[in-house]
Amino acid sequence: xxxxxxxxxxxxxxxxxxxxxxxxxxxxxxxxxxxxxxxxxxxxxxxxxxxxxxxxxxxxxxxxxxxxxxxxxxxxxxxxxxxxxxxxxxxxxxxxxxxxxxxxxxxxxxxxxxxxxxxxxxxxxxxxxxxxxxxxxxxxxxxxxxxxxxxxxxxxxxxxxxxxxxxxxxxxxxxxxxxxxxxxxxxxxxxxxxxxxxxxxxxxxxxxxxxxxxxxxxxxxxxxxxxxxxxxxxxxxxxxxxxxxxxxxxxxxxxxxxxxxxxxxxxxxxxxxxxxxxxxxxxxxxxxxxxxxxxxxxxxxxxxxxxxxxxxxxxxxxxxxxxxxxxxxxxxxxxxxxxxxxxxxxxxxxxxxxxxxxxxxxxxxxxxxxxxxxxxxxxxxxxxxxxxxxxxxxxxxxxxxxxxxxxxxxxxxxxxxxxxxxxxxxxxxxxxxxxxxxxxxxxxxxxxxxxxxxxxxxxxxxxxxxxxxxxxxxxxxxxxxxxxxxxxxxxxxxxxxxxxxxxxxxxxxxxxxxxxxxxxxxxxxxxxxxxxxxxxxxxxxxxxxxxxxxxxxxxxxxxxxxxxxxxxxxxxxxxxxxxxxxxxxxxxxxxxxxxxxxxxxxxxxxxxxxxxxx
Amino acid sequence: xxxxxxxxxxxxxxxxxxxxxxxxxxxxxxxxxxxxxxxxxxxxxxxxxxxxxxxxxxxxxxxxxxxxxxxxxxxxxxxxxxxxxxxxxxxxxxxxxxxxxxxxxxxxxxxxxxxxxxxxxxxxxxxxxxxxxxxxxxxxxxxxxxxxxxxxxxxxxxxxxxxxxxxxxxxxxxxxxxxxxxxxxxxxxxxxxxxxxxxxxxxxxxxxxxxxxxxxxxxxxxxxxxxxxxxxxx
Numbered sequence: 001x002x003x004x005x006x007x008x009x010x011x012x013x014x015x016x017x018x019x020x021x022x023x024x025x026x027x028x029x030x031x032x033x034x035x036x037x038x039x040x041x042x043x044x045x046x047x048x049x050x051x052x053x054x055x056x057x058x059x060x061x062x063x064x065x066x067x068x069x070x071x072x073x074x075x076x077x078x079x080x081x082x083x084x085x086x087x088x089x090x091x092x093x094x095x096x097x098x099x100x101x102x103x104x105x106x107x108x109x110x111x112x113x114x115x116x117x118x119x120x121x122x123x124x125x126x127x128x129x130x131x132x133x134x135x136x137x138x139x140x141x142x143x144x145x146x147x148x149x150x151x152x153x154x155x156x157x158x159x160x161x162x163x164x165x166x167x168x169x170x171x172x173x174x175x176x177x178x179x180x181x182x183x184x185x186x187x188x189x190x191x192x193x194x195x196x197x198x199x200x201x202x203x204x205x206x207x208x209x210x211x212x213x214x215x216x217x218x219x220x221x222x223x224x225x226x227x228x229x230x231x232x233x234x235x236x237x238x239x240x241x242x243x244x245x246x247x248x249x250x251x252x253x254x255x256x257x258x259x260x261x262x263x264x265x266x267x268x269x270x271x272x273x274x275x276x277x278x279x280x281x282x283x284x285x286x287x288x289x290x291x292x293x294x295x296x297x298x299x300x301x302x303x304x305x306x307x308x309x310x311x312x313x314x315x316x317x318x319x320x321x322x323x324x325x326x327x328x329x330x331x332x333x334x335x336x337x338x339x340x341x342x343x344x345x346x347x348x349x350x351x352x353x354x355x356x357x358x359x360x361x362x363x364x365x366x367x368x369x370x371x372x373x374x375x376x377x378x379x380x381x382x383x384x385x386x387x388x389x390x391x392x393x394x395x396x397x398x399x400x401x402x403x404x405x406x407x408x409x410x411x412x413x414x415x416x417x418x419x420x421x422x423x424x425x426x427x428x429x430x431x432x433x434x435x436x437x438x439x440x441x442x443x444x445x446x447x448x449x450x451x452x453x454x455x456x457x458x459x460x461x462x463x464x465x466x467x468x469x470x471x472x473x474x475x476x477x478x479x480x481x482x483x484x485x486x487x488x489x490x491x492x493x494x495x496x497x498x499x500x501x502x503x504x505x506x507x508x509x510x511x512x513x514x515x516x517x518x519x520x521x522x523x524x525x526x527x528x529x530x531x532x533x534x535x536x537x538x539x540x541x542x543x544x545x546x547x548x549x550x551x552x553x554x555x556x557x558x559x560x561x562x563x564x565x566x567x568x569x570x571x572x573x574x575x576x577x578x579x580x581x582x583x584x585x586x587x588x589x590x591x592x593x594x595x596x597x598x599x600x601x602x603x604x605x606x607x608x609x610x611x612x613x614x
Numbered sequence: 615x616x617x618x619x620x621x622x623x624x625x626x627x628x629x630x631x632x633x634x635x636x637x638x639x640x641x642x643x644x645x646x647x648x649x650x651x652x653x654x655x656x657x658x659x660x661x662x663x664x665x666x667x668x669x670x671x672x673x674x675x676x677x678x679x680x681x682x683x684x685x686x687x688x689x690x691x692x693x694x695x696x697x698x699x700x701x702x703x704x705x706x707x708x709x710x711x712x713x714x715x716x717x718x719x720x721x722x723x724x725x726x727x728x729x730x731x732x733x734x735x736x737x738x739x740x741x742x743x744x745x746x747x748x749x750x751x752x753x754x755x756x757x758x759x760x761x762x763x764x765x766x767x768x769x770x771x772x773x774x775x776x777x778x779x780x781x782x783x784x785x786x787x788x789x790x791x792x793x794x795x796x797x798x799x800x801x802x803x804x805x806x807x808x809x810x811x812x813x814x815x816x817x818x819x820x821x822x823x824x825x826x827x828x829x830x831x832x833x834x835x836x837x838x839x840x841x842x843x844x845x846x847x848x
Contacts, residue, residue: 011630012672012821018635021627025702248642250628250702251635302642302700333645334653334661 003096019045022093025248033068040072042117050255055246070094090125099125109147112505113528116520150457150565153508155203164231199232216562244296257305258297266311274456281608307338314343344390366405370420401445409453409467452499460580463557469496497535503553509564515545573601619713628704633668647696652683677829726831727795742780774801
């Protein structure tokens with residue numbers, strides 16, 4: 001079947017056909033490569049193309065002379081319908097090669113609610129879903145990214161997972177594979193070879209056993225296979241590959257701009273935050289390198305916006321001179337600067353004032369919890385003075401709209417903590433009235449946005465029982481009733497059942513895979529899109545698989561609990577996480593580890609840097 | 615500051631990007647080519663670039679136009695080379711010349727567009743020359759057009775068809791037509807084809823047509839490439 005020809009017939013019938021055509025600037029075309037890799041993003045093109053990890057690994061893999069990496073995305077439902085009607089298999093964007101003809105398909109696991117899309121893509125590709133049903137000719141299915149830190153719900157569908165950062169380990173996997181392929185080694189032996197590479201987890205070599213109450217008894221690995229898989233890190237970001245000629249999409253994507261990465265990791269130790277735990281240690285790029293990468297990327301792409309990426313922009317040690325320099329560059333070339341996750345200090349205001357100027361679009365601010373007590377529990381080191389001081393400054397400088405982010409359902413949360421959210425909004429509104437002399441027309445617009453806390457693996461809160469959807473609903477209504485009495489305050493909140501399903505998939509074990517399959521079979525895809533999420537289908541799938549969602553999402557773990565993800569070592573020890581969980585319950589803070597080592601266990605694998613006070 | 619007009623082609627799979635996306639492609643290409651555009655003054659500066667007439671998604675063209683202002687003076691041949699070096703596959707600049715617009719932008723000048731439409735369909739005993747004549751000989755040509763609100767309105771497209779010619783070739787039919795285009799009156803050639811094929815009792819399937827725009831014209835029938843106050847033409 002000539003896919004290109006068949007595709008041309010379908011394209012006039014679908015929305016945004018350029019999602020499927022390729023031909024972007026800097027797309028790579030290669031012939032006669034020893035290994036063909038499909039980098040698969042289990043969501044639409046616009047979302048996948050906004051992801052820096054895709055750009056990095058596309059470069060890393062294509063820099064390997066013997067490897068050719070192409071891209072795969074989840075077709076939108078209209079395209080899927082057309083493809084199934086025309087019996088067109090899932091194909092690569094670059095050369096329109098059927099995905100099943102590749103050597104590897106590498107799925108990036110960015111959010112749990114994308115899992116049904118993975119099964120759908122495998123099915124569209126004509127590849128058996130279950131690892132054990134795949135044969136010598138089928139591609140190896142590999143997963144990586146943040147959700148691979150608990151790969152177990154997907155264990156039955158994947159041949160292997162990469163734990164941690166992929167820049168170094170993917171080329172290692174490729175060269176081991178090419179060697180094995182040339183030696184005509186069988187599939188199982190290839191997997192044995194790959195499991196010897198640090199950071200590689202081959203789920204079929206691990207066997208969980210369960211206790212009568214449903215909890216895991218133990219997870220045994222096959223002889224010669226490591227009991228635990230240590231994550232991979234790139235020790236020095238200044239030497240790490242970075243895309244200077246990234247793909248430039250032909251259609252508008254979610255983040256349509258150049259990106260430079262300031263640093264990886266975060267030293268703050270917020271107890272709810274998975275990224276803050278698993279991406280340790282903090283590794284910064286030098287300002288000189290960042291600026292030269294920014295310049296080269298802008299020159300190669302023609303973008304008119306550049307964004308700085310990190311978990312907490314303001315924590316970059318040379319943030320002021322760097323931002324000043326980038327802004328100067330931007331003024332000269334009509335390039336705007338985007339600074340996500342900025343702490344609202346006086347320098348930030350100076351910068352935001354210049355960036356946003358007269359058209360102050362809005363300010364976002366994340367206190368996360370409504371009271372000092374609960375912020376201590378979650379180890380978010382921000383005080384009431386920080387909040388009201390920066391809001392006073394913002395309103396004084398002319399901002400008319402602020403968005404406040406909170407979580408509900410955090411451990412130890414009480415109704416007083418929810419009152420604290422209302423009080424925070426009320427006090428900010430009072431500041432606005434005071435500064436405007438009581439004029440209603442000058443009043444600011446406050447959006448209180450509340451998300452449901454989802455406990456994640458490898459965090460101190462992995463033991464926490466998520467609030468039931470009913471309790472979350474009750475809390476939302478409690479907040480809604482009280483916030484509506486303050487004029488100028490708007491309230492938004494997340495879908496409860498979706499958050500519960502996210503917790504199930506985040507913390508699930510190997511048995512959850514069956515439910516994912518049933519959910520997909522009953523028609524679930526794009527579960528992260530609220531309008532596509534079908535709770536009743538998920539409930540049916542769990543029932544069919546004989547699983548109890550509360551067991552996974554809404555039950556507090558015991559201290560000695562064996563978690564499904566205990567076979568993964570994220571660098572931070574379980575002992576540290578447990579001590580943090582206990583400190584959380586005692587409302588005790590743990591300091592930022594730049595100010596002194598807090599003993600998380602990372603020094604076992606990395607030098608966290610002497611300048612951080614060790 | 616210097617002002618120019620350029621003509622470009624859109625072909626291949628890039629025909630599936632929208633007008634907005636196309637504009638973005640050119641803004642970026644100018645940047646990559648090192649051609650600094652002049653920006654408007656005011657609170658929200660934007661580059662001084664104006665496109666002739668949006669081309670429907672899925673159509674190809676050999677006659678698209680952009681007028682633009684640059685900060686410095688540029689050699690037109692160098693600009694063509696620099697832009698073509700960096701434009702994505704399927705977009706190609708075919709000519710650039712200095713251009714001083716009159717009072718109106720090129721977008722406001724557009725009154726007509728000419729198209730070549732290929733149909734790789736069945737060949738039968740029909741006489742295409744007569745079909746075109748009979749089709750245009752109708753008092754009115756009514757089509758159903760979807761309105762923004764989702765309901766349909768019946769409109770007469772006969773006044774929007776300036777010329778129509780149909781020939782047979784080895785693969786099917788070649789239709790040449792000149793239609794009203796621009797902000798005053800505009801007819802998408804797909805509507806014409808739909809009406810024409812219904813008139814000829816031939817099946818209309820969108821994906822069986824290749825629609826190519828050939829050129830854009832002002833009210834006096836001059837190609838946009840020949841407008842402006844300069845003497846020299848492409």
